[in-house]
Amino acid sequence: MGAVGPAVVQALDNGLALTPQMGWNTWNRFGCNISETLVVGAAKAFIEHNLTAYGYEYIIMDDCWHADSRDPDTGAPRANTERFPNGIKGVADQVHALGLKIGIYSDAGKYTCGGKFGSLGFEEIDAKTYAEWGIDYLKYDNCFNEGQAGTPEISYNRYAKMSKALNATGRPILYSICNWGEDGPWNFAPTIANSWRISGDIMDSFDRYDERCPCTSVIDCKLAGYHCSMARIIDYAAPLLQKARKGAWNDMDMMEVGLGGMNYDEYVTHFSFWAMLKSPMLLGMDLTSMSNETLSIITNDAIIALNQDPLASVPNRQWKRDVPEGGSIQLWQGSLVNNTYVIALMNSSPKKQTVDVEFFDAFFDQGKTYQKQPYRLYDLWQKDGKGKWGKDLGIFQGSIPNVKIGVHQTKVWLAKPAPSGHNQEL
Numbered sequence: 001m002g003a004v005g006p007a008v009v010q011a012l013d014n015g016l017a018l019t020p021q022m023g024w025n026t027w028n029r030f031g032c033n034i035s036e037t038l039v040v041g042a043a044k045a046f047i048e049h050n051l052t053a054y055g056y057e058y059i060i061m062d063d064c065w066h067a068d069s070r071d072p073d074t075g076a077p078r079a080n081t082e083r084f085p086n087g088i089k090g091v092a093d094q095v096h097a098l099g100l101k102i103g104i105y106s107d108a109g110k111y112t113c114g115g116k117f118g119s120l121g122f123e124e125i126d127a128k129t130y131a132e133w134g135i136d137y138l139k140y141d142n143c144f145n146e147g148q149a150g151t152p153e154i155s156y157n158r159y160a161k162m163s164k165a166l167n168a169t170g171r172p173i174l175y176s177i178c179n180w181g182e183d184g185p186w187n188f189a190p191t192i193a194n195s196w197r198i199s200g201d202i203m204d205s206f207d208r209y210d211e212r213c214p215c216t217s218v219i220d221c222k223l224a225g226y227h228c229s230m231a232r233i234i235d236y237a238a239p240l241l242q243k244a245r246k247g248a249w250n251d252m253d254m255m256e257v258g259l260g261g262m263n264y265d266e267y268v269t270h271f272s273f274w275a276m277l278k279s280p281m282l283l284g285m286d287l288t289s290m291s292n293e294t295l296s297i298i299t300n301d302a303i304i305a306l307n308q309d310p311l312a313s314v315p316n317r318q319w320k321r322d323v324p325e326g327g328s329i330q331l332w333q334g335s336l337v338n339n340t341y342v343i344a345l346m347n348s349s350p351k352k353q354t355v356d357v358e359f360f361d362a363f364f365d366q367g368k369t370y371q372k373q374p375y376r377l378y379d380l381w382q383k384d385g386k387g388k389w390g391k392d393l394g395i396f397q398g399s400i401p402n403v404k405i406g407v408h409q410t411k412v413w414l415a416k417p418a419p420s421g422h423n424q425e426l
Contacts, residue, residue: 023101039061049287058100060282064080106118109145120144155179176251186198194247195251203226233253236252238317242314250278250279257270257297275304301389303380306342315342330345351407377394
């Protein structure tokens with residue numbers, strides 16, 4: 001397998017996802033109840049809300065667009081004609097006419113998770129057909145894989161077939177592997193895909209434990225399951241972030257912002273960490289009926305800039321401290337372009353906390369010079385006097401003292417080295 005890797009890396013070089021992909025997916029809100037009307041309507045709402053100005057560009061049709069069977073003569077995939085009377089090509093044309101890109105879903109198995117026909121054994125004809133339809137993005141799932149899993153090499157070989165088939169079409173198609181972290185895709189997927197799922201499916205909950213997502217660590221997890229809480233997926237992501245790079249990202253699953261299972265602070269935490277940790281940013285709510293609060297979260301351009309930062313460096317969790325009431329306090333820090341940094345503090349406990357954020361910890365990786373350096377801090381979830389995200393808090397040296405952080409809240413600061421200054425109370 002090692003000898004195959006370099007050639008595949010060169011073949012994958014599709015120039016896509018140099019920063020994590022951004023867009024919207026049908027599944028979290030609509031499941032199998034999708035149609036041409038719904039997809040095109042979502043694309044129009046996308047434009048009405050000016051989401052392209054923030055970097056969102058993909059409209060992704062998830063499972064259940066399929067007809068009951070493939071074309072009996074050619075074996076090519078077909079769409080459900082009642083739901084998609086103009087075919088997928090017709091939908092793609094309408095989405096492209098709006099200046100957006102379109103994604104589709106299939107499965108590296110005999111069937112999709114929704115029981116439709118999968119692509120296992122049909123990789124070439126499916127990739128060719130997707131390219132003819134004008135598809136820009138493929139989400140590729142893992143249900144009904146007929147036992148072709150259990151080691152990284154087996155999973156690699158199954159997913160590499162579609163990678164090669166997509167590349168052979170000559171059309172740039174972003175390739176998003178959705179194998180739920182099975183067999184450690186972070187070790188093999190960067191050579192064949194633009195992103196790879198690291199966990200079982202997310203649920204719209206901050207930290208609810210569910211037996212269907214049984215693993216406490218993603219390393220050597222034997223049953224990825226589903227119904228994974230948002231906080232659990234953050235824990236899963238922490239040790240894997242070293243594997244991400246330009247064009248190849250850890251996928252923490254589609255976002256739940258605006259679906260109603262979490263409160264404002266929890267959705268802010270959700271959005272902040274998906275952005276900071278360089279996960280694909282795929283919305284999942286009904287775009288035609290968003291609240292103003294939801295719209296304000298998903299259009300925080302200062303947070304989105306962390307996700308799309310051209311340095312493509314992923315933050316590290318500097319420490320995680322359990323608290324007696326349950327949950328934890330976590331400190332994260334990462335490098336950005338132009339010698340700037342992001343610092344984030346998360347409170348996953350059920351009580352408000354007061355914390356001193358020591359620069360010794362925040363800048364541990366950078367060393368003593370950076371630990372002693374004064375910084376001008378900007379709170380990325382507060383607006384300045386002009387209504388722009390990123391309120392200037394002044395200059396801090398040595399620490400950010402007495403940070404009061406609410407239940408399930410996250411504070412996110414942009415830190416810029418400053419020539420001089422004194423501590424300033426938040």
